[in-house]
Amino acid sequence: MGMNIAEKILARAAGTRRVAPGEIAIVEVGTCVLTDLNFLPASWREVLRMRDPARVVVVLDHMVPANEPLTAAAHTAAREFVKRFGIARFHDVGRDQGISHVVVADNAYGLPGTVMVNPDSHTCGGGAFNCAARGVGLPETLYAVTTGQTWFRVGETVRYDLEGRLKPGVSAKDVFLHIAGRWGAHVNQNVEYGGPGMANLSLNARRTLAIMGAELSAEFVIFEPDAAMLDYVRARNPAPFEAAVPDRDAIYRERRRLALDAIEPLVALPDSVVGNSVPVGQVAGERIDQAFIGSCANGTLDDLAAAAKVVAGRRVAPGVRLIVTPGSQAIWREALAAGYVATLAEAGAVVTPATCGACVGGHMGVLGPGEVCITASTRNFKGRMGDPSARIYMASPATVAASAIAGRIASAADYFAGDLG
């Protein structure tokens, strides 16, 4: 009986021939990421031993630069920790700053075929690079840092076979909203992406889709390896690895075909991401106060390019705030070189430094009572981005940018009408 990708990676990391759904696998952790939230005074515990500093990455991301004294204290504690244990891969405020999942992807820290943990729920984004990556919470990351191990309950896997190619103006975020709307939550299940259409999704699109797997409540979200993925990793990380491919007779809970051509731009209505998607037309005209593009899901260069294309030569509507937060400072600089930052700023967008920021209701874009936001980020939960009475719609960066220009929720279709698929 064959194994799927998640089972193969877990079996290898557990040093066993095979694992099956329902079992608990105790595994070696290839990469353990800590963020600034680990080091908050309420959560931090002084580490006395470390299994292997070379497996550890520290990224300050949720509140950077510090938004208040408690956060600043966490940043100080992180700097002392990094110094004490000689951790080379440290992403402090500055040139190497970014959201942990984005930084990890930018640098290919999470190697194909290995296990990666991070406290944060969106860690599954590492699966864009065939890595079994999972958010495990603050205490478990300390356990992984000190012992080099963690455990997983092996879940069943749903396989998506991608076919065809997205139409112009349709993005990975719309693919996610389609899956979340049609199939709903994948609680305690893994998601595996592959199929002939995968080659037509950029690595940035795959990053978005893998990150958003957290919103399906999935465990691992893992793409099959292909040349584009493996070349990207090899160009950025010299460490050896062995990518995991599914066996031909791998067992899946279900196998679903996903025709990319058939997907249309969608919007998730406020308060829930799953089972809440409607066509843009259904909510077009709804008033907005703020439009946000950013987060680990939508702060890629592709996202900034789509936003810049929409707003080029136009102005953000009076009374509306467009806030754009690149996922990392490396992406920020790429966007600067490509002219996107100038285009966005000229249109009236505020382009912030890379941070979790507004997505987590932290800083630089928090919503007030009764406000309406359309966001290209990870979550639209009640109170997520600020006051609990604020209403948060979720859509692609193109739809968010088009809405910022229109001053109300609007389709981006016209901006892409002349493009070839």
Place this chain on the structure above:
Amino acid sequence: MIAARVWKFGDDINTDLMLPGSVMVKSEADQARAVFAANRPGWVDAMRKGDAIVAGRNFGMGSNRPAARSLRNLGVAFLLAESINGLFFRNSVNFGFLALECAGCDAAFAEGDTAEFDPDSWTVRNPRTGAALTPLPIPERLLSLMQGGGIYPQMEKEGLIAPRR
């Protein structure tokens, strides 16, 4: 046997509702006071230490924020849910909060009922109706962490982290 007064919550209760962003960097005490402030204002004053939460599907979905720690700090005796999000379950283990997946619990209990959990027979009962349910088993190693104050005391014993000053 633990007997607890029941508070009912529905499906898909996310951790943003239990630990809103406004207190994310604050103290444990500040975080505990903000539990369910958006969806059920005043609940932290109405509940008493030793009460239980009974919920529907996918309890604890979303962010990894330490919401299980807040429920433990409020003195919630245990959680019964139709299903529990994997990350929330792990945090419940590691923060020492008793979280039980128990099919049928949503229908078996009404708000204000008493829920009796007997860890020895691994049974949940509603004395008002006589209904008896069996929660999903929890592996011994995880259950002992859940009932023994979580993973930090264990890590202190093993010399991995320093005791809290």
